[in-house]
Amino acid sequence: MTHINKPISSLTSPDVLIIGAGAAGLFAAIHTARINPNLNILILDSAKQVGTKILVSGGSRCNVTHHKVSPKDYAGASKNQINKILKSYTIKQTINFFEQIGISLKQEPTGKMFPTTDSARDVLNALLSECSRLGITILTNHKVSSIQPLHSRPPSSPQFEVRTENTHQFTPRTIILATGGRSLPKSGSDGSGYTLAQALGHTITNTTPALVPLTFPKGHYLTSLSGLSFDTTLTLSASTGKTIHQHSASLLLTHFGLSGPAAMDISRHFIAATQNDPHAKLTASLISDQSNHSFESLEQQLIAAAKQSPTSHLINHITKNYLAHIPGSSKLLTAIFSHHLNIDPTTPLAQLSRDHRRSLIHTLLALPLNVTGNRGWNYAEVTAGGIPLTEINLKSMSSRHTPNLHLIGEILNVDGRIGGFNFQFAWSTAYIAAQAISASID
Ligand SMILES: Cc1cc2nc3c(=O)[nH]c(=O)nc-3n(C[C@H](O)[C@H](O)[C@H](O)COP(=O)(O)OP(=O)(O)OC[C@H]3O[C@@H](n4cnc5c(N)ncnc54)[C@H](O)[C@@H]3O)c2cc1C
Structure with a gap:
């Protein structure tokens, strides 16, 4: 847990509540805070420790991205939809971002890109340090069990009531749902995010293990x-x-x-x-x-x-x-x-x-x-299926069903092949949501 000396109201009623501190959630938090430092950003995660998937990724070396990414490297959604997302945050931007937080990437002959230190731990630590530097609060052991939209509220006031299994309550203005899919459930990604999204009007396509x-x-x-x-x-x-x-x-x-x-x-x-x-x-x-x-x-x-x-x-x-x-x-x-x-x-x-x-x-x-x-799920690296991109506005990763809700990362119906493509999808969708949120709330 990252403790920041902030007024308690900024924790219970944050401007931006991110559910899930995986690759997508951490990246969205960092970019939202960088673009608009005035926003109070809180991340809730059900796991005891965040970033398990980053730690185990790429054989503990974390294959952060690939030197060349195209819609052909993905399945699930249409090539056109995936292309729109990939174009919004490029490989060059990914490499530059990681360089800025102290992680230089190297390219292997296959095109896969890893940290020069070959350490997934370094990648996670750098993301968490950047969160801490930007004043982002992360609460672990907080599994979100319900999200209730609060209707007819002025835009500057809370728009949702969020409850966790440990009976805490939060009233954010905006939510980013970054709960991942069903792969490696012991990491915290147990599919509960789908239930939250369904309650907010979304459909879920059939989900199956992928890269398994x-x-x-x-x-x-x-x-x-x-x-x-x-x-x-x-x-x-x-x-x-x-x-x-x-x-x-x-x-x-x-x-x-x-x-x-x-x-x-x-x-x-x-x-x-x-x-x-x-x-x-x-x-x-x-x-x-x-x-x-x-x-x-x-x-x-x-x-x-x-x-x-x-x-x-x-x-x-x-x-x-x-x-x-x-x-x-x-x-x-x-x-x-x-x-x-x-x-x-x-x-x-x-x-x-x-x-x-x-x-x-x-x-x-x-x-x-x-x-x-x-x-099965315990050995699958990703999830095929999820929330269809047709239910998402791809310029902002916002929900077409619930205002002020954004959905990013593996929860969406897109899965990449081996080679850093799944992280790149998480980075790109997270960046799009961060940009849109920073521009829309003050
Ligand atoms: C063994 C393995 C190796 C991999 N290697 C690579 C690789 O080298 N390169 C690559 O590109 N991809 C790799 N992947 C895939 C990649 O890790 C995922 O696609 C990526 O982490 C998805 O990011 P995400 O943030 O969307 O979801 P996740 O990383 O799954 O994060 C979701 C977070 O949400 C939390 N959460 C879930 N439900 C709730 C809830 N109800 N309330 C609160 N919190 C909740 C979870 O605890 C979790 O921390 C690998 C995956 C595995 C399993």
């Missing part, structure tokens, strides 16, 4: 290869065979199923697809330069190889010529041969039947991954 590891049925043969990781293209197809989504990145096999950027990034699409089409399928290409290898070209190559080296063992030929980019590929291939293809890996090339050759090629191009579930 995917699971196989117990005992699936690939779980025995836990730790094996390789670059692949994952393809999500409808039961009709139509491609729904493709994503190329590194895939990690684990004791429960699939993790790594490829699985995490495609998870929200897989979960959405299987809700409507339970037979939607996920496959992984095992061949790296897939675009140079069609089914036909691979078949020709295998027929030619059988003539040239008839006694070569199938597994040696495939690992050497096609899977050199996969460390541990012979283990992977042995497992696939025995559990999926039912082919003896030591079959001499010349003795490979036509049917076996064809099923092998199909598998190399698209190994079926029998994903049956996901690891």
Whole structure:
């Protein structure tokens, strides 16, 4: 808790009450205070300690943003809506802001940007120090349970009555709802913000875990290869065979199923697809330069190889010529041969039947991954779904249903892929709300 020597009325009747001291809430508080230092700003958070998600983010290094951000990096809302938000607070502004509060960012080869110290703790401390410098009060252990609009009040007087579970009452003029989604509920983001928003006239689209590891049925043969990781293209197809989504990145096999950027990034699409089409399928290409290898070209190559080296063992030929980019590929291939293809890996090339050759090629191009579930909210990095952007005025992040209410960050129906995109969405929406509020109240 940040204690500031302020009159008690500024705490109970703040100009701006921010609910949620996560990335979005802290950023909005700082910018509101910087633009209009006369405003009393109070942040309430249900958690004992704020900023848990910042601390655990990016493997405790906090992937603050990405060097290039575009609407294509997000799902949920329309590209046009997301573009309006991203344009209002750019990457350059993000980098400059963090530099000002003592956090220099460095760019990694993937485009991800981290603090030069590789410390998420430094990022959180810098944000909290800036809040403290600006006189922003943060009350922890204050879970908001209700927000009641006070109708027909003059603009200079309180517009809401807010109650917390510990029976405190606040009467702010403006509210920013920055309560996040449902991912990592132990951090305090337990979805209770959605109930608050619904009571104020908002709808919530279906919410599902996103950026979440995917699971196989117990005992699936690939779980025995836990730790094996390789670059692949994952393809999500409808039961009709139509491609729904493709994503190329590194895939990690684990004791429960699939993790790594490829699985995490495609998870929200897989979960959405299987809700409507339970037979939607996920496959992984095992061949790296897939675009140079069609089914036909691979078949020709295998027929030619059988003539040239008839006694070569199938597994040696495939690992050497096609899977050199996969460390541990012979283990992977042995497992696939025995559990999926039912082919003896030591079959001499010349003795490979036509049917076996064809099923092998199909598998190399698209190994079926029998994903049956996901690891749920405790392992999800973000939430897919939330409050639709159609209910928000994107110039101010204000509610179209309740005057003087603003909604920012992960509570909204937008989720980004891995790479700093979710924090950038939090920074951008927070900045828009801060600017609008600072301009509208005095
Ligand atoms: C393990 C992990 C790693 C991640 N790594 C990255 C990364 O490197 N880069 C990236 O861009 N994104 C990352 N993310 C995603 C990113 O952390 C979130 O998208 C971002 O923190 C959302 O910010 P927010 O402020 O909207 O919500 P949150 O950070 O969820 O904050 C919401 C706050 O509201 C409080 N709250 C909720 N309900 C109430 C209530 N009723 N009353 C009072 N307070 C309430 C919560 O306690 C919480 O403090 C990661 C997420 C996880 C879980």
